[in-house]
Amino acid sequence: MHIVFTDLDGTLLDHETYSFEPARPALELLKARGIPLVLASSKTEAEMRPIAAAIGIEHPMIVENGAGIVNMPDGEAEEDGVYDRLRAVLSSMDPDLRRHYQGFGDWSDAEVAERTGMSLESARLARTRRFSEPGLWSGGEDARATFAAILDAHGFQAVQGGRFFTLMPKTSKAEAMKKIARHFAETSDEPVFAVALGDAPNDAAMLEAADRGFIIANPAHAELPVSDREREGFIARSERTGPYGWNDMILQLLA
Incomplete structure (x- = not known):
């Protein structure tokens, strides 16, 4: 098929x-x-x-x-709580390291709209996250490597895209x-x-x-x-x- x-x-x-x-x-x-x-x-x-x-x-x-995968029959492949676990890892970091990363979960709908050019409603939907966190990195490369290593130890990865530095599971x-x-x-x-x-x-x-x-x-x-x-x-x-x-x-x- x-x-x-x-x-x-x-x-x-x-x-x-x-x-x-x-x-x-x-x-x-x-x-x-x-x-x-x-x-x-x-x-x-x-x-x-x-x-x-x-x-x-x-x-x-x-x-x-x-x-993430959604809409699978009987909820198969859908894993709950991924985004909450990711945000918990961020919260557990040393504040001096954590301050270098700001993601959609740290911004309001209006701030996401301003940074992306989306409408306010589109920004609200984009902030309704279940599996990953796009954001921006403001620190140096050494701090970034430390940041990525902590994520890696908790089963996540940091992927640099065209605009955002996105945190997500290793998939x-x-x-x-x-x-x-x-x-x-x-x-x-x-x-x-x-x-x-x-x-x-x-x-x-x-x-x-x-x-x-x-x-x-x-x-x-x-x-x-x-x-x-x-x-x-x-x-x-x-x-x-x-x-x-x-x-x-x-x-x-x-x-």
């Missing part, structure tokens, strides 16, 4: 308008063929549920950049994809053919791990480098951007 895993911003959602309407033909074809569509994003569950509802799907979702979108694929394989008794679509560096591992990967063109950032998997024909690139390219690649896959 096929399962499609997709990033949202700049991939299924237009980079400027955040609309997925140009991908509607491919979305309807996936639904008609009973192919699960798994959303995989840095967004929180609270941010992603309205998008899933608008698309008309109730499949598992990979949230907070792979830090990724790619690992979450594999976990969901295993679940479907075990419950359906069919081998799973995983298809992944993404546009950015944080999608690269997921694209590499999939049976078939599609890099969606996004002129807002540098292109992903060509990998061995792409040279071998397992990964292809869209010509069009965002949901237009997404639509092209899915229709091509299912032709």
